[in-house]
Amino acid sequence: MERLGAVELAVRPLRAPDPGLVREGLLEGLRREGLGLLRWDRDAAALRDRLRFLRRHLGEPWPDVSDEALLERADAWLEPELGRARRRADLGRIDAGQALTRLLPWATGEAARLDALAPERVEVPSGSRIRVDYTDPERPVLAVKLQEMFGLADTPRVAGVPLLVHLLSPAGRPAAVTADLASFWRDGYRAVRAELRGRYPKHPWPEDPAAAEPTRYTKARQARGGADTP
Template identity: 85%
Template sequence: KRLAFLRHRLGEPWPDVTDDALLARADEWLEPELSRARRRADLGRIDAGQALTRLLPWASGEAARLDELAPERILVPSGSRIRIDYDDPEQPVLAVKLQEMFGLQRSPEIAGVPLLVHLLSPAGRPAAVTADLASFWKDGYTGVRAELRGRYPKHPWPKDPATAEPTRYTKARLGR
């Protein structure tokens, strides 16, 4: 999915990883594993992600930039490393608890694309979705705060989240 995102966003030299393209080039990226497979269980042990690295543009040096341009995880202000969802190659999604994003002025970007941030309640349920975090802090946060503050009183709900300390903990644990 990360390769599909880079192909969609940046084009060449990133390989086409659609089903048809992979099938057409199976001998390039999957052949060593297929040659060694003797039974069905051997096929189940193939690491497709590792095999796909054979399609990367090693000669241009771009292959080394895969993790930089399309990381699996991103560091958020609280210090957590949150997985990025690349299901939609147009705009990857970062689902993170709202309090962990306090203090961040702009939505995180990868390869020049702002992530679609799914801000979650302390219970992990969606509270808001935005690609413009600054606008959310200014306009949308007040309503979300009013709705969730009573439901989750153990968690911090500052009036100005753009300058608040990010956290993954409750107020009691922060006080220790």
């Protein structure tokens, strides 16, 4: 680039820029503009949330995945992709989720326990495998149809932490929120049943949900063995 004071006279792209300088420039750009320059798809964001949850509740050796910590260690977890990048647009092609796996505690063997400690999905009594939302690292959320949880007294846990269960109506709207299923079946379910069974008469609303059979189906489909699509 040639300048006359503040006026640019000419700009010529470098044909063979020094790789070290390019790398440092990209790192500086990341620090200045943030991790949003990388490609964060749903799976990558979910992995980061799971790691943030494990760090919050179990600590070491699970990595700190805050913005500050990731930017500080960018040269460690973004290689070799960072070394291949030549311009800002190349950062947007880096799969942040794949890169994050380099921070897992492989050396201690704990990395193999990721899916056991913070599973992407948990199986509920109906047999469905429901995705867990770890957006809030303090209390992950399990949003599931109320009828699919019949018969379960113990609230599902991940890494020893009770999930915050959002019990949904047949239309998928929140009917109740609880971290204590046994207490809900005993004290809260009756009011929900009174409000919703008239609105959704095709779905089962047993008087004793703690002893009822969980189901993904309407009463008619349940009677036919659940052959139809839920």
